[in-house]
Amino acid sequence: MLLRKEYAKDDAGELELDDDGNPTVTHLTILEAPDVGGAHHFSPRLVERGIADGWLGVGGGEFTVKTAKGKADLVFKIVEPPGTFCAHCGERMSSSPDALAHIAAEHDGEDSPDAQNPSGYRVDNYYRTERAS
Numbered sequence: 001m002l003l004r005k006e007y008a009k010d011d012a013g014e015l016e017l018d019d020d021g022n023p024t025v026t027h028l029t030i031l032e033a034p035d036v037g038g039a040h041h042f043s044p045r046l047v048e049r050g051i052a053d054g055w056l057g058v059g060g061g062e063f064t065v066k067t068a069k070g071k072a073d074l075v076f077k078i079v080e081p082p083g084t085f086c087a088h089c090g091e092r093m094s095s096s097p098d099a100l101a102h103i104a105a106e107h108d109g110e111d112s113p114d115a116q117n118p119s120g121y122r123v124d125n126y127y128r129t130e131r132a133s
């Protein structure tokens with residue numbers, strides 16, 4: 001996904017600054033986005049920044065990316081928040097040690113089905129989402 005922040009400007013075309021001297025984001029222009037049904041990963045840092053800037057809304061298990069007035073917002077259903085997951089069965093784990101204990105108990109002797117994670121579990125540091133509209 002490719003986004004461009006649009007900033008508030010006064011009548012002379014100068015950036016309007018907030019009390020801290022930062023330009024004010026009014027909305028985003030979406031330059032490139034996955035199709036409806038397509039997958040997208042949101043990093044926690046992007047989510048925090050989007051909420052702080054006001055162009056990202058969170059609620060009902062969805063992220064809403066606010067676009068220009070008159071244009072439809074982009075809505076992404078949160079499929080899975082960041083976390084640790086068993087590569088064999090997909091189950092969410094509370095920690096890496098828990099994942100290793102789970103694999104020893106449930107998948108003993110099986111090769112990891114995920115070649116990139118030969119230990120048998122993966123740590124996702126992003127929100128796995130799917131574009132809903």
Ligand SMILES: [Zn+2]
Pocket residue numbers: 086087088089090091102103106107
């Ligand atoms: Zn498992």
